Amino acid sequence: MALEWVVLGYAAGAEAVMLLLLTLPGLDGLRRGMVSVVRSALKPMMSVVPFCLFLLMDIYWKYETRPTCDDEHACTPSEHLRHQKSVMKSQRNALLIAAALLLYWILFSVTQLVVRLDQMQQRVDKLKKRDD
Numbered sequence: 682m683a684l685e686w687v688v689l690g691y692a693a694g695a696e697a698v699m700l701l702l703l704t705l706p707g708l709d710g711l712r713r714g715m716v717s718v719v720r721s722a723l724k725p726m727m728s729v730v731p732f733c734l735f736l737l738m739d740i741y742w743k744y745e746t747r748p749t750c751d752d753e754h755a756c757t758p759s760e761h762l763r764h765q766k767s768v769m770k771s772q773r774n775a776l777l778i779a780a781a782l783l784l785y786w787i788l789f790s791v792t793q794l795v796v797r798l799d800q801m802q803q804r805v806d807k808l809k810k811r812d813d
Contacts, residue, residue, distance in 0.1 A: 685736060686774060689781055692729050696784040703791055712795065719792050729785050733778045740771050740778075 699722070702708065702715050747764065750756035756764075 685732075685739075686777065689729070689732065689736065689777055692726065692732075693777065693781040693784055696726070696729075696781065696788050700784060700788045700791060703788075703795060713799075716792060716795055716799070719788065720796070723789060723792065726785060726788075729781055733782055736774065737778055740774055743767065743771060 699715065699719050703712060703719060708715075747767065748756070748760065750760070750764075
């Protein structure tokens with residue numbers, strides 16, 4: 682099951698790098714190319730959403746089927762430790778899911794804004810040329 686989390690981590694990292702390259706000031710030449718790359722990558726990266734939902738269901742299933750220690754002496758210290766590690770991993774993985782979904786949404790929104798900004802800049806340039 683660790684491979685899924687590695688893939689999700691790489692996807693979130695790729696989203697963060699693309700978002701960083703789109704929003705850094707002073708990279709106008711690179712931004713034009715990045716916009717086309719990001720726009721073509723957004724549809725395949727949409728698969729992150731159902732993948733995250735699947736992993737969220739996996740966390741929920743592990744939570745529901747975890748062993749419980751109702752009595753004080755029902756579980757050994759090693760079982761308590763294993764349970765605590767499992768809870769920590771689940772919390773970490775839930776944060777990774779939230780980060781991947783949030784980064785995808787921000788990347789989609791920023792890409793749309795950059796495209797609209799470029800279109801408006803082209804309109805302004807066209808109007809300035811027409812006025813001169």
